[in-house]
Amino acid sequence: MTGLRERKKAETRAALGWAAIHLTVQRGFDNVRVEDIAEAAGVSPRTFNNYFSSKAEAIASRHLDRSLRTAAALRERPADEPLWAALTQAALEQFTRGPEVEAMPSPPHDQWAAGVRTMLAEPALQGERLRAVAIAEAELAAAVAERTGTDLATDMYPRLVAAAASAAVAVAMQHYLDSADPPAPIERLITDAFTQVAAGLPAPPR
Amino acid sequence: MTGLRERKKAETRAALGWAAIHLTVQRGFDNVRVEDIAEAAGVSPRTFNNYFSSKAEAIASRHLDRSLRTAAALRERPADEPLWAALTQAALEQFTRGPEVEAMPSPPHDQWAAGVRTMLAEPALQGERLRAVAIAEAELAAAVAERTGTDLATDMYPRLVAAAASAAVAVAMQHYLDSADPPAPIERLITDAFTQVAAGLPAPPR
DNA sequence: CCAGATATTTGCGTGGCGCGCATATTTGCG
């Protein structure tokens, strides 16, 4: 069911999202024009707005899409796999670099991380990011409810799980950004974060 | 220490925020120009952008300011008052209608509520709202930490309290919006919500 | 494999927005 049309659309969306992030990290949010993003993605400026209604949305879309794919991936995991194992795997699957990332040369980790931190500090972005997180959490909660046979309307459980998983990814990503060069591998950070959450966040030995 | 200058600034800010909401509820988000909001608040269009950097921010500012004042009010409550009683009172204090509300005639409850729901559904607003909530929660968490002698850096407690209080207000407001004419009194809804949260959200009798 | 149906891309035009800058006005203070 995944025709050429759908694939191309997804690719364009990813390319635009990635270009928006890449350029913003390098130059700063308001030194990037929509025109630049469109050019980097190989489409017309007008097409940009067929996919996103603002620069901020384009930037946040990467995180949003990844999170939505995590929910979708969770639904694909074998039903007898324990919940947290399935969640961890579903999340991990989303962190393999796509072609749109490899295509564009990126600066060394330290410089990149600094740029990303600057980007995330941009007020115009924070709202859009939070919105994306909220949307994704709702979707993830639905998938969790489905898998565990709980009821979204009456049980807090699926939403709590979704929130915890969402937080695990967020913390892992922040930790990755704060790690010096060479960066800690994101796969390990994610695995660790999920493991801790799944264990109930016990107090660490001191 | 609250000179004429500061008071006037706060008044202008409140007037702009209220005008933005009022007009948006009546006409819809993109049938309101910044010029209209400025005019309704009695300032020049340029001045609008001295206070807010977007229409969305102006609309969200009302919720933000109320939440920030709640945190400030909590700091003013007597130290020996139980935490949740103090929180409830601090929140309640913020829900008295100011002069900028009384000045502008509002439509009947049903119509108003429908307009607000439409407004809240506007994607361009949701991000800004979530951002405001995040900022306010951080401030409230700090106030709670101070009052309870807990440590923001090591204890989850103050953030959990802030999140719960924030949710209580949000739920009460949503319930208010969903109540038919005549609306349930917001003061009672808030009191109820805080009472339930403070009791640990026990399962209701069936 | 073609032709019509459907979806996507693109160019163009328009109204509005966000903000830097210079200027006028208001407020605070000795």
Place this chain on the structure above:
DNA sequence: CGCAAATATGCGCGCCACGCAAATATCTGG
């Protein structure tokens, strides 16, 4: 009262979001 600092305003510029219609690409049934 008079000066310094803060705030409000007017003007101008570059950019953005999006409606509309034409061009182009993809899909579907025969």
